[in-house]
Amino acid sequence: MDSLGIDQIQINKVPADTEYYDVMNGSHRWEVKVHDHGKVALVDSMPRLAPVGQTADFAIVQAARVSYGAGTKKVTEDKGLIRYLYRHQHTSPFEMIEFKFHCVMPVFIARQWIRHRTANVNEYSARYSVMPDKFYHPSAEDVRKQSTSNRQGGEDATDTKTAQEFLDYLDQVEANYKTYSELLDKGVSRELARIGLPVSVYTEWYWKIDLHNLFHFLRLRMDSHSQKEIRDYANTIFALIRPIVPVACEAFIDYAFESIKLTRLEIEAIRSGKPLNTANKRETEEWEAKRKQLGLPEPVKVEQTQPSSTEQA
Numbered sequence: 091m092d093s094l095g096i097d098q099i100q101i102n103k104v105p106a107d108t109e110y111y112d113v114m115n116g117s118h119r120w121e122v123k124v125h126d127h128g129k130v131a132l133v134d135s136m137p138r139l140a141p142v143g144q145t146a147d148f149a150i151v152q153a154a155r156v157s158y159g160a161g162t163k164k165v166t167e168d169k170g171l172i173r174y175l176y177r178h179q180h181t182s183p184f185e186m187i188e189f190k191f192h193c194v195m196p197v198f199i200a201r202q203w204i205r206h207r208t209a210n211v212n213e214y215s216a217r218y219s220v221m222p223d224k225f226y227h228p229s230a231e232d233v234r235k236q237s238t239s240n241r242q243g244g245e246d247a248t249d250t251k252t253a254q255e256f257l258d259y260l261d262q263v264e265a266n267y268k269t270y271s272e273l274l275d276k277g278v279s280r281e282l283a284r285i286g287l288p289v290s291v292y293t294e295w296y297w298k299i300d301l302h303n304l305f306h307f308l309r310l311r312m313d314s315h316s317q318k319e320i321r322d323y324a325n326t327i328f329a330l331i332r333p334i335v336p337v338a339c340e341a342f343i344d345y346a347f348e349s350i351k352l353t354r355l356e357i358e359a360i361r362s363g364k365p366l367n368t369a370n371k372r373e374t375e376e377w378e379a380k381r382k383q384l385g386l387p388e389p390v391k392v393e394q395t396q397p398s399s400t401e402q403a
């Protein structure tokens with residue numbers, strides 16, 4: 091018996107007014123291998139169907155216009171609207187697009203990735219399942235030196251001898267997998283046995299995020315200041331979604347990723363041609379980098395005016 095009357099609700103299944111196609115071309119998933127054992131696979135997209143002749147970008151326009159006539163507008167007008175929305179940070183229409191990925195990455199990358207709290211995540215459980223015998227093991231050229239200018243980063247490769255020592259050290263910790271496995275066989279719980287494994291061990295998850303929040307992730311993680319290993323994943327994700335939402339991706343590159351933000355002090359420095367009005371060394375360095383990128387001339391040197399002899403007297 092349907093006491094709530096749900097059975098009586100009439101659903102009007104309105105037929106499509108135009109022909110639609112699958113934006114993933116009927117594929118089960120679009121996969122890319124990352125690093126030695128990693129992977130990003132696009133497993134679904136919303137919208138999954140787009141009107142023939144349009145890309146999934148149409149959903150941004152549809153949301154912005156909140157109208158069913160969106161499909162009748164010209165593609166060029168839609169592009170202009172998407173770019174306008176992006177430039178002016180009208181972000182909610184971008185939230186109407188969603189992507190679901192299956193990602194396989196080392197735990198130390200997952201820790202950075204999980205900070206993006208606007209996604210939905212389901213991670214592989216090492217309490218319920220045995221961890222795979224898979225570890226991130228960089229090549230010798232990827233063994234980077236600690237940067238002296240930036241406490242987080244590493245850019246240049248170490249000398250080959252030190253790189254080899256590092257790789258030997260990884261071999262040693264990876265060999266602990268055998269002990270992990272043996273202790274599982276002896277009955278130690280999976281939730282505890284895994285605590286001796288290094289953070290280079292691979293984990294995996296399903297990750298679903300809307301396009302607005304994905305662009306935020308990509309802006310931070312495709313940036314040259316992010317750790318190279320997560321940057322490789324971010325670039326892969328961008329490559330996977332670009333064919334599906336090419337207009338939004340181009341707007342992202344033009345107005346976010348490759349744009350420069352100017353502070354009030356920087357605008358003042360451009361107007362006056364004088365140095366940045368701050369004693370903060372880091373801020374000055376940041377401005378110098380922007381000034382060079384913009385091709386602006388060096389600031390005029392402010393001469394220390396010598397007091398005249400009469401003033402001295």
Ligand SMILES: O=c1ccn([C@H]2C[C@H](O)[C@@H](COP(=O)(O)O)O2)c(=O)[nH]1
Nearest residue numbers: 198201202203204205242315316317
């Ligand atoms: O580039 C970075 C550096 C740190 N973190 C976060 C992840 C962890 O929550 C914490 C420490 O991470 P590591 O610096 O140890 O990667 O800060 C990032 O998300 N990205």
